[in-house]
Amino acid sequence: MNVVLWIIFLPIILFVIGTFMLGYSRKFIARIERRYGPPIQQVFYDIFKLMNKKTNISHGWMHDFAILMLLGGTLLTMYFIPVPGFSYFAQYGDVLVIMYVLLIPALGMALGVGETANPNGSIGISRALMMLAGYDIPFFLTFIGMAMLNNTTSMLDLIHLQQAGGIATWGIITNPILGVAALIALQGMLGEKPFEVMVAPHEIATGPMTEMGGKYLGIMMIQHAIGVVIELTIYINLFLGGAVNWFEYIVKLFVLFTLLLSVNAVFGRFRTDDAVRFMWKIPLPLAIIGVLFIIF
Amino acid sequence: MDEKMTQRSVWEKIAAKLSKRSLWMLHYCTGCGAIELPPTMTARFDMERFGINPMVTPRQADILLITGYLSVKTLKRVVLTYEQMQAPKYVVGFGSCTINGGMYWNSYATMKSLDRYIPVETYIAGCMPRPEAIIYSFNELIAKIDRGEANSWKDYYNNYDFYRENQEHTFEGPIETYNDIKADAALFRI
Numbered sequence: 001m002n003v004v005l006w007i008i009f010l011p012i013i014l015f016v017i018g019t020f021m022l023g024y025s026r027k028f029i030a031r032i033e034r035r036y037g038p039p040i041q042q043v044f045y046d047i048f049k050l051m052n053k054k055t056n057i058s059h060g061w062m063h064d065f066a067i068l069m070l071l072g073g074t075l076l077t078m079y080f081i082p083v084p085g086f087s088y089f090a091q092y093g094d095v096l097v098i099m100y101v102l103l104i105p106a107l108g109m110a111l112g113v114g115e116t117a118n119p120n121g122s123i124g125i126s127r128a129l130m131m132l133a134g135y136d137i138p139f140f141l142t143f144i145g146m147a148m149l150n151n152t153t154s155m156l157d158l159i160h161l162q163q164a165g166g167i168a169t170w171g172i173i174t175n176p177i178l179g180v181a182a183l184i185a186l187q188g189m190l191g192e193k194p195f196e197v198m199v200a201p202h203e204i205a206t207g208p209m210t211e212m213g214g215k216y217l218g219i220m221m222i223q224h225a226i227g228v229v230i231e232l233t234i235y236i237n238l239f240l241g242g243a244v245n246w247f248e249y250i251v252k253l254f255v256l257f258t259l260l261l262s263v264n265a266v267f268g269r270f271r272t273d274d275a276v277r278f279m280w281k282i283p284l285p286l287a288i289i290g291v292l293f294i295i296f
Numbered sequence: 297m298d299e300k301m302t303q304r305s306v307w308e309k310i311a312a313k314l315s316k317r318s319l320w321m322l323h324y325c326t327g328c329g330a331i332e333l334p335p336t337m338t339a340r341f342d343m344e345r346f347g348i349n350p351m352v353t354p355r356q357a358d359i360l361l362i363t364g365y366l367s368v369k370t371l372k373r374v375v376l377t378y379e380q381m382q383a384p385k386y387v388v389g390f391g392s393c394t395i396n397g398g399m400y401w402n403s404y405a406t407m408k409s410l411d412r413y414i415p416v417e418t419y420i421a422g423c424m425p426r427p428e429a430i431i432y433s434f435n436e437l438i439a440k441i442d443r444g445e446a447n448s449w450k451d452y453y454n455n456y457d458f459y460r461e462n463q464e465h466t467f468e469g470p471i472e473t474y475n476d477i478k479a480d481a482a483l484f485r486i
Contacts, residue, residue: 033339035339036342038344039347045317045347049314049315054383202352206356209356212355
């Protein structure tokens, strides 16, 4: 019964946290630019407005289906990631499962945008998959490294080991090289500024979102809100000792997000080839060195 | 009867209250006047306070801001852009040129009155309007949405023949558009 309640309410809870985090990010960047900025609940208004649009253009069956695949893939990933109080699925699915299901949203987006046949969208998708090749390899290497270090592939066991030993056994302390590599990869994963090549509003008109309007864009924004929380949670679970209660969890989420946003606020955007080259020059060798440290 | 027809349900009132806080703007700046927009967006006047953000594609936008004069050629692009936007959508005419031609009233190449071709929600008079005027008119638009009076976008669906005739008269022949407005109006029951 408890599990059923969690399954129903977890997406809603993470959605609320995610929208507040996105609203916070807009306010934070506005204050750095010395603007007043929108209210923190602005993203709620945006999503409501989009879901309340009177006309919604559909480009075909695959366009409708892929949007649901995008959201469904994100929800599937969400259930496999342990959060405080709910780890029912996490005991059955380990890090390897998360590695696989993390790719489903990107695939869904590629299918849907392919149907809209917008050149800007196609460029955006090719850039997104290019960046995927950039950040996923170092990120997965850190997954493998942490699994080898702790002799377990279960994310739940990783959290328990870190919580039992206190701060000294947090992943960021026991293997800082992997921690830094994963942090840089996380910046690319979230699509924050130096690696914002996929959206790039000034170049390719928000890329994959070019042809999305109304409810389609609304669902994409809901997916983005949940996706941000998921990706930050993976990092927290692997390197920052997970969280015992929801207060600690939300504090860790906001601290980590603020760190990434500060980098976002002061950087321009890399070109696509530069971004991938950067990913393969800095985080990938770092991750390899980190894994080698663990092996020998 | 009229009283009954214009009454809004509670849900529509709540929806208007929330939707008015988020308006995404597509600015069509082939005329002059685009220079007044950067100060409106950035630190001094900061229109993101009201939830108004610049957007880059017509599919996502709610406001179509037409700055300055439109030539006959650019009007065709404006019509295409406008038809790609998703309703509810609001056109804001910026500057005197969109109202009556302004200083180009005597030119053979510019459009005189924008609301003969697409339905316009608000105008901003002036040559050029200052950022204060832009912010003021956006606040007027927000208040209008709140009162449920910003319904000019329905005219385009209901009086499509009128707008179409004016467009074709200007272009001296039919133009190729990619949206079937009348089918959309039937599909979405506007």
